[in-house]
Amino acid sequence: MSQPRRTTRDGEAVSARRREAQRHFPPAIGDSYDEARRLPLSHFVNRLEMLTFFGAFSAGKLTGFLAYVREDGLKIDHRAWIMSAYVSPAHRGTGAADALMQAALAQARADGVLQAELYVSSAAPRAQAFYARHSFERVGVAPRALRVNDMFHDEWHMIRRLDGDLTA
Ligand SMILES: CC(C)(COP(=O)(O)OP(=O)(O)OC[C@H]1O[C@@H](n2cnc3c(N)ncnc32)[C@H](O)[C@@H]1OP(=O)(O)O)[C@@H](O)C(=O)NCCC(=O)NCCS
Numbered sequence: 229m230s231q232p233r234r235t236t237r238d239g240e241a242v243s244a245r246r247r248e249a250q251r252h253f254p255p256a257i258g259d260s261y262d263e264a265r266r267l268p269l270s271h272f273v274n275r276l277e278m279l280t281f282f283g284a285f286s287a288g289k290l291t292g293f294l295a296y297v298r299e300d301g302l303k304i305d306h307r308a309w310i311m312s313a314y315v316s317p318a319h320r321g322t323g324a325a326d327a328l329m330q331a332a333l334a335q336a337r338a339d340g341v342l343q344a345e346l347y348v349s350s351a352a353p354r355a356q357a358f359y360a361r362h363s364f365e366r367v368g369v370a371p372r373a374l375r376v377n378d379m380f381h382d383e384w385h386m387i388r389r390l391d392g393d394l395t396a
Contacts, residue, residue, distance in 0.1 A: 232294075232324075232331045235283035239273035241290035242281065246272070249314045254376045255351035257314075282331045284315065284324040291319040294328040296335055306342040313346075313355065320354075329362050333390070342391045349374055350382040364388040 235242070243264075250261035275281075275295075284292040292315030298308040310332055315325045336344050346364065348355050351374075364386035373383035 230285050232282045232284045232327045235281045235290070235293065236276050238281075238283055238290050239269055239276055242276060242283075242293055243267075243269060243272040245290060245293065245314060245316060246312070248316065252317075253352070255374065255379075255381050256349045256355060258347075258374065279311065280332075280335060281312075282328050282335075284319065284328055286319060286324075291316050292324050292328060294325075294332055296332040298336070298339055298341055306340075308336045308339070308341040308344050310344055310346040313358075325358055326362075329358075333362075333388075337390055342389065344388045344390060346386050347373070347383045348386060350384060356384065356386075359386050362388065 247261060247264055250257050250259065250264055254260065279295040279297045281293050281295050283290050293312065294310065294314075295312040296308060296310060299305050310329070313325065313328070315328070333344060344364070346359065347370070348359060350369075365388070366384045367387050368385040370383045370385065372380040374381040
């Protein structure tokens with residue numbers, strides 16, 4: 229497994245992995261497989277340009293990714309979002325997800341970001357444990373944030389402070 233790197237030209241691979249995630253883990257992923265498979269490749273190519281995507285690679289193949297996006301605006305640019313975390317099943321528990329998170333947090337620190345934030349489904353305990361291991365704390369819950377086949381799932385709002393000493 230190579231070190232994660234920014235990925236801007238892997239629209240097709242990201243799109244395929246994203247559909248894999250939507251298909252196999254619908255309560256964990258915010259958008260749906262049926263919607264995503266109708267989207268043109270250009271949608272994913274644009275997404276890679278608009279967000280900062282980090283990719284994990286094994287033997288040259290994309291095995292996982294995680295997106296980072298910093299807020300824009302004087303009052304909110306101390307915040308950044310971690311989104312779209314996904315590692316294919318064969319590469320879980322290998323450190324690939326850790327390396328992706330570390331790459332995103334390093335970028336956040338380099339940007340002067342003070343807190344990294346994310347939403348995670350209440351139906352994704354493995355992802356919750358992963359974020360907790362990376363010192364994200366649950367600060368709130370959005371009730372019924374996702375509806376999958378008429379079942380509601382809450383989303384947890386989790387934050388990791390990067391400056392370490394702010395109290396508010
Ligand atoms: C969320 C996700 C990216 C996390 O990746 P992961 O590899 O599954 O999670 P972790 O890195 O926490 O690894 C899981 C376990 O392997 C262990 N592990 C990680 N790296 C390891 C290594 N190099 N050597 C040995 N064990 C390792 C971890 O300690 C953890 O063990 P534990 O369960 O006993 O605590 C992945 O599960 C996933 O893609 N899930 C589906 C999509 C999803 O839910 N995305 C989140 C959307 S918000």
